[in-house]
Amino acid sequence: xxxxxxxxxxxxxxxxxxxxxxxxxxxxxxxxxxxxxxxxxxxxxxxxxxxxxxxxxxxxxxxxxxxxxxxxxxxxxxxxxxxxxxxxxxxxxxxxx
Numbered sequence: 001x002x003x004x005x006x007x008x009x010x011x012x013x014x015x016x017x018x019x020x021x022x023x024x025x026x027x028x029x030x031x032x033x034x035x036x037x038x039x040x041x042x043x044x045x046x047x048x049x050x051x052x053x054x055x056x057x058x059x060x061x062x063x064x065x066x067x068x069x070x071x072x073x074x075x076x077x078x079x080x081x082x083x084x085x086x087x088x089x090x091x092x093x094x095x096x097x
Contacts, residue, residue, distance in 0.1 A: 007031070007090040009083060016059060025059070026079060028086050035090065036065045038082050041075065056082045064093040 007030045016025030016039040028036040037060040058065070058073040065086055067073060076082040 007087055007094065009087060009090075011079075011083070018059060026056070026082075028065075028083065030086075030090055033063070035063055036061045036082075036086050038076075038079065053077070058082070064089040 010029045012027040012029065014025045014027050014037075016023045016037065018039050019041075024040040026038045027034060028038065036058060038056040039059045040055070041057045042054045053075050055075045055077045056079050057075045058067075061067055061073075074082075074085065076085060
């Protein structure tokens, strides 16, 4: 065990208006702070981009999940995998105890 605390993550479903339509979305909070917004996208919606997959797209990230820290926003096959990524980013930024 690294001695770093496991971030407390909570999820809040929300509709996200993106690419001309409403998408299933999720706010990701850590200790009450907004750290990420994910939107569910289909493979068809990504056909004209470099992203050729469906899943959960990082619409916005804050703190260690910031787009500045993540130059190519990831698409995760499942929301669970997206949350694992958020936890890893938060744990990497957490001070050691």
